[in-house]
Amino acid sequence: MVLPYEPEFQQAYDELVSAVEDSTLFTEQPKYKKVIPVASVPERVIQFRVAWENDKGEIEVNNGYRVQFNSALGPYKGGLRFHPSVNLSILKFLGFEQIFKNALTGLSMGGGKGGSDFNPKGRTDSEIRRFCVAFMRQLARHIGPDTDVPAGDIGVGGREIGFLFGAYKQMRNHWAGVLTGKGLSWGGSLIRPEATGYGCVYYVEKMIEKATNGKETFAGKRVAISGSGNVAQYAALKVIELGGTVVSLSDSKGAIISKNGITKEQVAAIAAAKIQFKSLEEIIAESASVFSGENSVEYLAGVRPWTKVGQVDVALPSATQNEVSGDEAKALVEAGCKFIAEGSNMGSTKEAIEVFEANRASGVWYAPGKAANCGGVAVSGLEMAQNSARVQWTNEEVDAKLKDIMYTCFDNCYQTAIKYSTEKTEGTLPSLLKGANIAGFIKVADAMFDQGDVF
Template sequence: MVAPHEPEFQQAYKEIISSVEDSKLFDAHPELKRVLPVISIPERVLQFRVTWEDDQGNCRVNTGYRVQFNSALGPYKGGLRFHPSVNLSILKFLGFEQIFKNALTGLPMGGGKGGSDFDPKGKSDAEIRRFSQAFMRQLYRHIGPQTDVPAGDIGVTGFVVNAMFGEYKRLRNEYSGILTGKHMLTGGSNIRPEATGYGVVYYVCHMIQYASKGSDSISGKRVAISGSGNVAQYAALKCMELGAVVKSLSDSKGTLIAAGPEGLTPDIIYKVQELKDKRLAIADCKELISKHKYIAGARPWTHVGEVDIALPCATQNEVSAEEAEALIKAGCRFVAEGSNMGSSAEAVEVFEKSRATGEGCWLAPGKAANAGGVAVSGLEMAQNAQFSTWSHAEVDGRLADIMNSIFSQSTDAASKYCDSGKNNLPSLFDGANLAGFVRVARAMEAIADWW
């Protein structure tokens, strides 16, 4: 049922299974167990050829995918990823995670994911546009506002989303909310670029308040962040806005660590944004790496020094067991995944043992902590359906409310179905899995989606 040659999907599936089977959920609701073999299989997997022309006039070929995993709660919803590592295992893992993440938002969205092994790095804007249009020429037959609404992910920037939206409009002669993350002038939403990063920080704030019984905040906390895309950038800016000290950013080539105790500053984040908009690495900016500590080929976790909070915001399995142990020794007490499945299975064990035995390092899984992005995508869908645009403040307020709800759902489900640790900190990892699973399972039960 879960192929051994799909390690990422196997890991994501085992995480859900272990949470629900090791809890008291099936003792209380044995009828929900019948969902397990059904929910592990996508409703539909699409694979297609994408041919496009490079700037030299050569025909290039890539493989495109869309995994439409579960639509019990609403249209399939999930990003498109353009990266050479893309394969079915990664997309099935991401689509599977998306089912439960979307469920936690409380919005009517199913789960899906897609993308291509196309690599935007080293390509001109014209080549990226031609590829994006060619990709949409294959995908458009299978999506729609009431069927499947993709969004951006790694390698799929606003530029790419806009190119795909324009191609869809030409193909269908239809102006509809077929994609989220669009330009504001073509149906996009305020706060969408910032949403995932802001949401992660809002979630961490709830963790700190809960653990301290309301007596502490994120202000003054030292924060290690990995990644340098939208999620990392806006998480860093929100942390700074709330008074925290950001100590690091990273990309696939290395890690930038603040030279002094005051941490990185907003102007550094804006410089990194400029680099990433040009598809350049942090190492390409001599000004940054000369003023701060730069470690080539490394992630921040074992180099950043003493920290209170860690926000993995790069990619899956970016924190190993050894790095998890190093973070705990460095004083880290809160870990919130801005990336999907950011901690390896072994790292999750380390963090969960720390929480349960009273050392107090508390892990928030990606499906809960980084759900702010898809939450605002859902709000963009609502605005498109109404042919309206909500203000920056209204969308941000709704995002904050949704992250509060996700935190409450996670703690409530963990308290109800699992045992708390010595510090009386419920497992957010199990709680998010359980809360999302119950919501999806009840929807599948309501429409007899397991027959």
């Protein structure tokens, strides 16, 4: 049952159900209809009080959550988000998406999500540490390496994962791979920070190859990216490595536009400053030499980049949910954008997706976040495997596995879209939106039937 006061979850639910219903799946195998009402209710929702002490010695209280949505394919797996916007609707939407995203990686992971309405911005390291200890004091009893393995998300980076892991270890007297995104010297995996951004670009690589029959690559493509956090940074670096031109990045206060292309040095300057929660406007002012001359950028306050980038070939929304509106989607299509892939979760509004899907016949191809950004959780799964075996793989090994997972995910989405399509239009690109949702759904549904969750 989806509730009217949970709009984000409703949107995620509607996307999956409409994709599955607008296919031949239920006609060919009506039994799958039974799965929807079961899979759309979390197995468990945990809500708890987080009372902690700030630097003034005062008590502060936040809400903590963990939505353990579906364990048919493995332990619950999904990030923790620390952000003032966090509520149950957002976490249920993220957890629901995570079920099918994790299924698409091919690894043994269920779906979950959690976090708190705590805002780490403006807090000292000591305050963040005390909050993490208080948060883990409540969460520790509900997680474990074979039960539920959280990771980071917005507001939860390497520092927070370290504090959370240390607290868990002390409370349980147990060293286990209970969190992913750990430091490299204590169980973390190489390529994990890069994985979501790299994986998104690898997915688009296959889209470009398939759409052009192998004639084109990222070389020479103009790529608009939103966000300036972990996902956006590494997507930008991989695009630059593959010969593309990154024309934009953004944050919650504005966007930067570059005519000649954002450079690796600029991405490095942004990455270093974002750890301290600095805005792009502040970063440009403080690193003027890096953002001047041929490498100068235009800062636009209070806007997203989509209508400001001019001619563009690829768009990678990599900031947060619903960051591309219907009008912005139209602007991107008019600007010549052919490939849209979400580095963020549910980055496009329903109206935007309708615009992209309506233009597939003219070569516009959209990939939803549950497929395009599954690289992050895929390498989290690889981190869990390394922890279980007490080994660490090399950069090359992890990157090769990530690339293989993303390529396989694309092929799965592509073939599933064709297999269950109701369209008979020759030459039209198949819907990756439907392919991703149906492929993930079938894998989870089959496991639920086998385990007696649905009968």
